Amino acid sequence: MNDSAHPLPLIVDNVSRAFSRGGSPVEALREVNLEVKYGEFIAIMGASGSGKSTLLHAAAGLTRVDAGRIVISGQDISELSDSRLTKFRRKHLGIVFQSFNLIPTLSAEDNVRLPSSLDEHQDDQVDALLDRLGILDRRKHMPGAMSGGEQQRVAIARALVCQPDLLLADEPTGSLDSVTGQEICKLLRQLCDEEQRTILLVTHEPNVAMWADRIVVLRDGTNLSEFKTPDRHDPLEVAHQYQSLLTVGSC
Numbered sequence: 370m371n372d373s374a375h376p377l378p379l380i381v382d383n384v385s386r387a388f389s390r391g392g393s394p395v396e397a398l399r400e401v402n403l404e405v406k407y408g409e410f411i412a413i414m415g416a417s418g419s420g421k422s423t424l425l426h427a428a429a430g431l432t433r434v435d436a437g438r439i440v441i442s443g444q445d446i447s448e449l450s451d452s453r454l455t456k457f458r459r460k461h462l463g464i465v466f467q468s469f470n471l472i473p474t475l476s477a478e479d480n481v482r483l484p485s486s487l488d489e490h491q492d493d494q495v496d497a498l499l500d501r502l503g504i505l506d507r508r509k510h511m512p513g514a515m516s517g518g519e520q521q522r523v524a525i526a527r528a529l530v531c532q533p534d535l536l537l538a539d540e541p542t543g544s545l546d547s548v549t550g551q552e553i554c555k556l557l558r559q560l561c562d563e564e565q566r567t568i569l570l571v572t573h574e575p576n577v578a579m580w581a582d583r584i585v586v587l588r589d590g591t592n593l594s595e596f597k598t599p600d601r602h603d604p605l606e607v608a609h610q611y612q613s614l615l616t617v618g619s620c
């Protein structure tokens with residue numbers, strides 16, 4: 370649904386972005402299109418350098434685009450000044466990175482509380498969120514005293530504390546061992562299934578992408594194709610479909 374009362378969480382409309390490297394332009398994104406519906410879990414896949422992180426950063430408003438539009442919940446973010454964009458991002462988006470990006474001198478609960486206190490939101494849901502993410506008993510711990518999986522759960526709690534319209538995740542399992550990475554993926558899946566969270570995740574791993582509803586494949590900064598994931602979260606099937614697309618696309 371995309372009427373003015375129920376705008377889509379994310380529309381990427383013909384977005385292009387180039388960087389300069391050694392004096393030559395590098396086209397990281399070329400007329401990329403994507404629509405994310407409420408409650409959807411989408412994975413972006415593609416080879417190294419295909420533009421995945423640039424797309425996620427553009428969706429987060431961390432990278433300005435050269436052409437096209439990024440529309441979050443009905444707002445074209447290119448129309449916002451830097452300061453309004455920062456406020457808008459805090460209210461509407463949650464962002465999770467591979468490296469957790471927690472403040473090392475703050476406890477788990479204070480890391481989670483940080484964005485909400487900045488925006489003067491109620492913080493009474495911090496404990497509930499930590500409980501939901503299975504780390505309530507770690508709430509007084511500093512990041513350095515927590516495992517990688519626990520730190521990523523804190524980062525996810527922090528990203529969700531302002532009830533964002535969209536959760537963006539850039540290789541969220543990239544720093545974790547495979548068992549812990551799968552636990553984080555399962556958690557993201559549950560957040561979609563049980564709480565209708567909307568998630569856009571970047572990964573190059575089929576066993577991470579398989580948890581999404583839909584996989585969008587980029588190549589050389591453009592949309593190559595997309596496919597729905599099999600119901601039973603089968604990494605081999607996802608790897609097969611992904612490789613077939615890349616092979617067919619390269620003919």
Ligand SMILES: Nc1ncnc2c1ncn2[C@@H]1O[C@H](COP(=O)(O)OP(=O)(O)OP(=O)(O)O)[C@@H](O)[C@H]1O
Pocket residue numbers: 388389390395396397415416417418419420421422423424573
């Ligand atoms: N700040 C930058 N300056 C110059 N070139 C950049 C910059 N950011 C990205 N690029 C280039 O844009 C292209 C897309 O990069 P991007 O990081 O989005 O790809 P990716 O698919 O996320 O790659 P990876 O899987 O290796 O992280 C690459 O050629 C990259 O070198």
